[in-house]
Amino acid sequence: xxxGSSPAAARAGISGQAIxxxxxxxxxxxxxxxxxxxPSVAGSLDALVALCGTPEAPGVDLVEIGLPYSDPVMDGxxxxxxxxxxxxxxxxxxxxxxxxxxxRATGTPAVVMxxxxxxxxxxxxxxxxxxxxxxxxxxxxxxxxxDEAAEWLAASDTYGLDRVFLVSPSSSDERLVSTTAAxxxxxxxxxVMGVTGTRSQAPSAAPRLVERLRALSPDLLVxxxxxxSGGDQAADVGRYADAVIVGSAFLKPMLAAEEAGDPGDLTxxxxxxxxxAAGVRRA
Amino acid sequence: MGHVNRPQLPDASGHxxxxxxxxxxxxxxxxxxQLETEFETAMGDPEFWSELDALRRDxxxxxxxxTEAPRFSALCGNAHVLLKREDLNHTGSHKINNVLGQALLTxxxxxxxxxxxxxxxxxxxxxxxxxxxxxxxxxxYMGKVDTDRQALNVARMQLLGAEVIAVESGSQTLKDAxxxxxxxxxxxxxxxxxxxxxxxxxxxxxxxxxxxxRVISTEIAEQVTGRYGRLPDVxxxxxxxxxxxxxxxxxxxxxxxxxxxxxxxxxxxVETGHHAAAIVGGSVGVLHGMRTNILQDxxxxxxxxxxxxxxxxxxxxxxxxxxxxxxxxxxxxxxxxAEAMExxxxxxxxxxxxxxxxxxxxxxxxMRLGRRLAESDPQARPLIVVCVSGRGDKDVDTxxxxxGLTGRPDASTGGLS
Numbered sequence: 019x020x021x022g023s024s025p026a027a028a029r030a031g032i033s034g035q036a037i038x039x040x041x042x043x044x045x046x047x048x049x050x051x052x053x054x055x056x057p058s059v060a061g062s063l064d065a066l067v068a069l070c071g072t073p074e075a076p077g078v079d080l081v082e083i084g085l086p087y088s089d090p091v092m093d094g095x096x097x098x099x100x101x102x103x104x105x106x107x108x109x110x111x112x113x114x115x116x117x118x119x120x121x122r123a124t125g126t127p128a129v130v131m132x133x134x135x136x137x138x139x140x141x142x143x144x145x146x147x148x149x150x151x152x153x154x155x156x157x158x159x160x161x162x163x164x165d166e167a168a169e170w171l172a173a174s175d176t177y178g179l180d181r182v183f184l185v186s187p188s189s190s191d192e193r194l195v196s197t198t199a200a201x202x203x204x205x206x207x208x209x210v211m212g213v214t215g216t217r218s219q220a221p222s223a224a225p226r227l228v229e230r231l232r233a234l235s236p237d238l239l240v241x242x243x244x245x246x247s248g249g250d251q252a253a254d255v256g257r258y259a260d261a262v263i264v265g266s267a268f269l270k271p272m273l274a275a276e277e278a279g280d281p282g283d284l285t286x287x288x289x290x291x292x293x294x295a296a297g298v299r300r301a
Numbered sequence: 302m303g304h305v306n307r308p309q310l311p312d313a314s315g316h317x318x319x320x321x322x323x324x325x326x327x328x329x330x331x332x333x334x335q336l337e338t339e340f341e342t343a344m345g346d347p348e349f350w351s352e353l354d355a356l357r358r359d360x361x362x363x364x365x366x367x368t369e370a371p372r373f374s375a376l377c378g379n380a381h382v383l384l385k386r387e388d389l390n391h392t393g394s395h396k397i398n399n400v401l402g403q404a405l406l407t408x409x410x411x412x413x414x415x416x417x418x419x420x421x422x423x424x425x426x427x428x429x430x431x432x433x434x435x436x437x438x439x440x441x442y443m444g445k446v447d448t449d450r451q452a453l454n455v456a457r458m459q460l461l462g463a464e465v466i467a468v469e470s471g472s473q474t475l476k477d478a479x480x481x482x483x484x485x486x487x488x489x490x491x492x493x494x495x496x497x498x499x500x501x502x503x504x505x506x507x508x509x510x511x512x513x514x515r516v517i518s519t520e521i522a523e524q525v526t527g528r529y530g531r532l533p534d535v536x537x538x539x540x541x542x543x544x545x546x547x548x549x550x551x552x553x554x555x556x557x558x559x560x561x562x563x564x565x566x567x568x569x570x571v572e573t574g575h576h577a578a579a580i581v582g583g584s585v586g587v588l589h590g591m592r593t594n595i596l597q598d599x600x601x602x603x604x605x606x607x608x609x610x611x612x613x614x615x616x617x618x619x620x621x622x623x624x625x626x627x628x629x630x631x632x633x634x635x636x637x638x639a640e641a642m643e644x645x646x647x648x649x650x651x652x653x654x655x656x657x658x659x660x661x662x663x664x665x666x667x668m669r670l671g672r673r674l675a676e677s678d679p680q681a682r683p684l685i686v687v688c689v690s691g692r693g694d695k696d697v698d699t700x701x702x703x704x705g706l707t708g709r710p711d712a713s714t715g716g717l718s
Contacts, residue, residue: 088471088603089588091483092326098470111600134324135587139601161324161590165314186328188490193330208328 029237031180031203032155033080036127037239037261040079040298046256048298049241050078050291051131051265053086054117055109056100057272057281063120065272068284069291070124076295081121082158082263085114085132092160096266099273111140115152122153129180129203131158137170146173156180156203164200171200182206182241187223191234198235204261207231208244228258249297256298264294310621315504318627320620323503325483325590332490337505339410344512349405356401357516360434361391363398365517367524367686372651377668377685378675383533384654385521385688387545394657394691395517395545396427396498402513404431407494414438414493418482420447420475420541421612421659422454423691424498429463431496439463442482444474447611454695472605475615479589499542500619503590507547507619514548521686522552529684537562537670538688539662540633541577541613543622545690550631560632563622564666566608567635577606578635579618580626593620609638609699612659612691640665642703645693657691658699664689 030038040047050069054062071077086101086109093101114130121128130149137145137157149157156179162170164183174181180203185194187208198205209224224242231240242255243263255262271286310317323333343349357363368384387395407415415437419425425441432439441458445467448455458465471477479502486495500510518536525533536553538546540563553559568576576582579594586595588603596604596616606616625631636644641658644665649655656664667687674683693700701708 089476089480091480092487094484102471105602135595135597135601135603138587139597139599160326161587163323163325163327163330166322166324184327186326186331188331189327190331190334193327197327208326 026237029202030239033127033129033180033182033203034239036080037204037241041260046259046298047079047261048252048294049080049082049243049261049263050268051082051084051263052268053084053097053100053104054114055086055104055107057103057276058107059109059113059116061282062104063117064282065284065287066117066121067124068287069268070121070126071291071295075292077291078126078295080261081126081128082131082265083114083117083121083128085111085130085136087133087136090133094266096269096273100269111136115148118149118152118154127155128153129156129158129182130154131160134159134162142169143173143176146177146179150177150179154179156182158182158206160184164197167200174202184208185227185231187227191230194230194234198231198238201238204239204241205231205235206263207240207242207259209242209255224255225258249293252294252297253300262298267294310624311504311508315508317621317624319585320592320623321504321507322592323590324587324592325503326487328487329490329503332486333503333505335410336406336494336509339406340505340509343406343409349409353402353405357398361397361401362389363516364520364524365389367521367528368654370652373648376647376651377671378673379679379682380667380671380674380685381682382667382671383525383684383686384652385517385549385686387517387688387690388654388656388660388692392423392427392430393694394423394427395514395548395688396424397430398516398548399498399510399513399544400424400427400431400496403494403496403509404435404437407437407496408435410494412492412494414440414489415496416440416442416482416485416493417496417498418442418475418478419498420444420478420614421610421657421695422447422451422458423612423657423695425463425465426454426457426461428496428498429458429461432463433461440485441465442468442478442485444472444478445469446473447475447478450699451611451695453698474605475611476589476603476617483589499544500547500621501542501589501591501593501617507591507621510544511547511551511621514544515551517545517548517688518550518552521549525684525686532556532559533686534683535560535562535670535685537564537663537667537685539563539613539659539690540565540580540618540622541615541659542617543619545688547619547621549688550625554625554630561625561630562666562670563631563633564636564662565618565633566606566610566613566662567637567640568607568609570637571635575607576635577608577614577616579616580622580633581635583616585623588617591617591620593623594618594626609641609703610658610662612657613662634666634669636662636665642700644668645696645700646704649693654689655693656689657693658696660688660690661693663687
């Protein structure tokens with residue numbers, strides 16, 4: 019906890035404060051995911067910056083930068099496809115820090131999302147140090163549960179980073195309590211049982227999960243992800259969640275741009291950003 | 302029959318010292334906890350064991366024989382080699398031991414569907430068999446590269462009523478089949494059990510699969526003691542994920558006088574980088590829900606493994622093997638494709654037993670080990686048991702290509718003398 023901050027502010031960390039700022043406007047925050055390295059390392063930095071919007075056209079409130087991994091068990095086909103291409107094109111762990119710096123330069127905070135072996139291999143303390151040095155807010159860990167996270171709990175305390183763990187509709191009350199207790203910033207509620215990817219139906223298990231989280235951990239912000247594809251769904255989720263997390267829907271126009279022969283064309287991406295940013299504002 | 306004997310490791314959180322654990326999405330924790338509870342209850346339930354023991358005896362054909370191998374032994378220094386014949390199980394390998402246990406657990410949990418990953422197809426065939434036996438729905442994930450080189454086993458699974466999915470992501474082999482099965486499981490966990498085929502994955506799989514494979518070592522101990530009045534000097538087995546090896550080692554781990562040897566797939570040679578030897582040529586990391594030895598690059602991205610044997614072509618290894626290696630309790634060596642294929646040929650021609658190419662790695666390892674032991678102590682006559690984990694029928698296509706056979710009644714000797 020930094021001097022002078024309240025316990026609630028300390029719990030909200032850096033990324034939670036970005037969510038709270040959106041909530042103060044009477045709306046849910048929009049969290050946008052894109053992987054570093056797709057369509058290329060340089061191209062991904064442009065896309066990540068595009069997520070942040072412009073003074074005229076609002077973008078996401080918090081950027082989630084994915085670091086591609088060879089065996090991404092939580093990723094659906096869209097994110098896998100981009101990740102596989104990013105790896106084939108030579109993305110490295112260190113590139114994520116450059117991506118964090120690029121996003122930070124826009125004024126929008128950034129968290130990193132990646133599978134644990136990449137952090138473990140880099141060195142947990144070294145990763146935390148370099149992430150903090152680049153201006154990153156924290157880390158989302160899809161395959162690390164707090165039970166296995168002793169080293170990360172210590173390193174995130176040392177460097178003042180947020181740690182966002184996942185909860186699921188199948189999580190017991192006991193696990194919701196222990197997992198949220200380990201979070202700083204917010205908790206990532208997976209809305210459906212399944213991997214990432216857009217779904218035509220609004221996630222049905224999510225409202226109940228958020229309700230349980232409100233009862234068991236009233237002071238922690240909740241982001242809901244997995245399956246949000248457009249502005250209307252974002253509006254739906256934004257009615258009960260503090261933040262709406264979107265990934266595959268941002269990647270689809272980028273993959274389409276590459277198919278069309280112009281991977282650097284961000285027009286489609288900007289349109290999706292505008293649609294979703296408007297969605298959370300009409301919730 | 303030793304069923305109440307609770308092992309000390311893994312600890313309550315599923316760790317073998319630093320290895321093992323649960324590096325999985327939270328969405329799977331409830332299912333893993335349910336499985337752990339169901340498994341522990343079943344382990345103490347005489348009715349469960351009586352049903353499993355009956356299936357082992359009357360369905361699978363256990364106990365499997367321990368076969369003398371005098372002509373083969375003559376090529377192994379002064380060693381007296383015995384073959385543990387897991388190849389004689391129903392479906393042709395040790396995989397059925399684990400599958401029957403987990404299929405019964407699936408039914409106890411009230412689930413109606415199983416999914417499985419498979420490399421060579423042996424585990425997929427065993428899983429499809431158990432599904433047919435118990436009336437469960439079954440889907441098997443198999444890398445596209447493996448469906449191409451193991452077409453016979455794909456057809457066997459389909460004949461048994463299983464749906465086979467060719468996985469085209471990543472390297473299109475066993476590791477990617479596991480990823481895809483894991484993704485299926487995250488979405489279907491209410492009705493589906495993920496029937497992992499080896500002593501790998503998140504807790505409780507490594508411990509559970511070991512317990513279902515333990516019967517191999519229990520029988521070896523009884524058979525060797527009954528015949529020779531003592532325990533064997535060496536137990537040898539091939540190691541991919543490591544289930545037949547864990548089953549062969551289990552009852553002997555607390556008998557330090559019995560040496561344990563695991564033989565990993567050395568592919569074109571560990572020094573070439575084209576291999577699947579996670580212990581001999583890998584490093585500690587996290588993959589498929591466990592901390593263990595894996596093949597990875599400087600960033601921690603999983604490297605593709607290489608082996609002529611689809612069943613050993615996996616860039617990780619069960620965490621208990623990583624622990625046994627780290628503590629020095631078991632010894633691990635790599636056997637190349639060429640050594641394994643030579644041993645495949647040698648055992649077939651000396652004993653009339655055609656091992657799976659997976660098992661041929663252990664056979665090759667025993668030839669090397671027997672000769673080495675004879676050099677270090679010419680007087681000793683070590684008693685070595687090697688686990689022939691599966692039969693080689695499925696590998697005939699690979700052998701035809703490797704030895705240059707024509708499959709026609711011509712003068713071809715296929716490179717054989």
